Amino acid sequence: MAHELQFYIDGAWVDPITPKTLDVIDPSTEEAFAQISLGSAADVDRAVAAAKRAFPVFARTSRQERLALLRRILEVYKSRAGDIALAVSREMGAPRKFALESQTGAGEAHLARMIETLETFEFERIKGTTLIAKEPIGVVGMITPWNWPLNQITCKVGPALAAGCTMVLKPSEIAPLDAIIFAEILHEAGVPKGVFNLVNGDGPTVGTAISSHPDVDMVSFTGSTRAGVLVAKSAADTVKRVHQELGGKSANIILPDADLKRAVTKGVAGCFGNSGQSCNAPTRMFVPLDRHDEAVGYAKAAAETFKVGPADAESTMLGPVVSQVQYDKIQKLIESGIAEGAELVTGGPGRPEGLNRGYFIRPTVFARVTPEMSVAREEIFGPVLSILTYETEEQVIDLANDTVYGLAAYVQSGSLDRARKVASQLRTGNVHINYPAWDTGAPFGGYKQSGNGREYAEFGLEDFLEIKGVIGYEAA
Missing domain, CATH: 3.40.605.10 (Aldehyde Dehydrogenase; Chain A, domain 1)
Known part of the structure; x- marks a missing residue:
């Protein structure tokens, strides 16, 4: 029955x-x-x-x-x-x-x-x-x-x-x-x-x-x-x-000594997983100012490999978001990113080409995002990545912590000691160093809101x- x-x-x-x-x-x-x-x-x-x-x-x-x-x-x-x-x-x-x-x-x-x-x-x-x-x-x-x-x-x-x-x-x-x-x-x-x-x-x-x-x-x-x-x-x-x-608005700090291509590529995948519908998704990517354009190129290439489609199609990598309400919210925030002056690298408003029904979102990357923009502050809950820049380690720690949320953070570095030092200063319940495997034994939960x-x-x-x-x- x-x-x-x-x-x-x-x-x-x-x-x-x-x-x-x-x-x-x-x-x-x-x-x-x-x-x-x-x-x-x-x-x-x-x-x-x-x-x-x-x-x-x-x-x-x-x-x-x-x-x-x-x-x-x-x-x-x-x-x-x-x-x-x-x-x-x-x-x-x-x-x-x-x-x-x-x-x-x-x-x-x-x-x-x-x-x-x-x-x-x-x-x-x-x-x-x-x-x-x-x-x-x-x-x-x-x-x-x-x-x-x-x-x-x-x-x-x-x-x-x-x-x-x-x-x-x-x-x-x-x-x-x-x-x-x-x-x-x-x-x-x-x-x-x-x-x-x-x-x-x-x-x-x-x-x-x-x-x-x-x-x-x-x-x-x-x-x-x-x-x-x-x-x-x-x-x-x-x-x-x-x-x-x-909720969360997790920072992904890519330090200058990290393998930039690997760090950006895996960061895009982390942001887009489950069609971006994860509270701990690394949605704010911080890259060194002098390597911004290089990072954007890697992010664009990575984002454009994600095939969006129906859940039952074998080739689908990202399914739809869950509802009309979520679809409309994500569309509004993507449009706000454009209106507030962020650079649209790939994706954008509307459904992906060839999909005229279903709550499908175009995998989207924004560059030259500044901390006060809506896409840098609000939990979008869709496949939307914001790339921000920094000049010093102290500055990026302050920027990462400048949010009402404190669920997770991510640090990429060629030096484990350096990554640990940064991790110790982040006000979040989890910090992930160099994209580790999921650990069901780690405590999960957040600081602040x-x-x-x-x-x-x-x-x-x-x-x-x-x-x-x-x-x-x-x-x-």
Whole structure:
């Protein structure tokens, strides 16, 4: 039985209390290909009540019981990888291979890492005569985005289960089908009823109901900074923990001793990956002033190798962006770059040649960008790169830090010591030196308006735990 029009509550697929549907749009065609139900505050009440009932028992499960559960989830997840990838490809436009290897693969990697983390995590220790205990925080509300859906779902559900929490998940209503499959996976793996609950819906209704609910002990949100502010305000009256992974405008500093061609070429690829829809994308490229024109040539050549097309076409490297709203926002920002005096190197407004429908963006590079321009300050969330210049190391560090965001930064250098010195001065949650491999063991999260709290491995697990001190636990 298909579950698109149902919610997963208390271990069963149930109909919404008040029927209301929403079309799911394929961004490659702009056509609806599925429908989901939109939930209400009453549906959230039902899900939270189930999670609250399940918490006392699940919180007392042993490490070995939770490890066995996570291992079963991982095995079922692997068996459904093809289904997940197809759903992600159709609902948010990821090319088929990318949807399987990167989007779906990210979820598998996080589940595997959380199993490894839980095997050795220290929940209790003695300090003097006091027991320091880390205990599950309680019922967690989870609100996840459309751009890396499985990455963010597994980054929340995995550590919550490892901690002994129960939860209610609201995935993005724009890309909800992968989450429905994920709920089916958890059901098949034998997650106890009430531990995991899924309610689809929009932010103003279901998101607000979750974040303001008095029986939700923590809300974990990933999305835009604007929406994150609304979640935090909604949560404030009940003084719950608020974990946020928000927007970014990441700097990519190419130091004078770097291999410029390699650094620029890989920087373009990093910016354009997932059609530019990554909060930590290196969208501001800083190059030495005296090598600006050379860098622009490399960037133009790199950008023009990216073939844009429908998600199901084998030759497609970049699929569409997710929605009409995103398409219009990106077009407006590209036009602002031109109007504000940036040099359009390649790309620009409109769809790529030969594509007359679908939310396709021309891979775009701007040069001679100055720090006050909109394309240098706003999170575009599309395949748009801004190239800025600097003259000294001190200046580029100041320019990189001159943003309300602080999620990630990138440093390229021929000297590891020099790159480390620059990295230590950047106000961001992550710094990537010389394009390293992705590390699921590194903490992920931001400074400033990029959020608070951390995800991945033990850092993610810690965020779902309360700390209790039992004084006098040991005899003096």
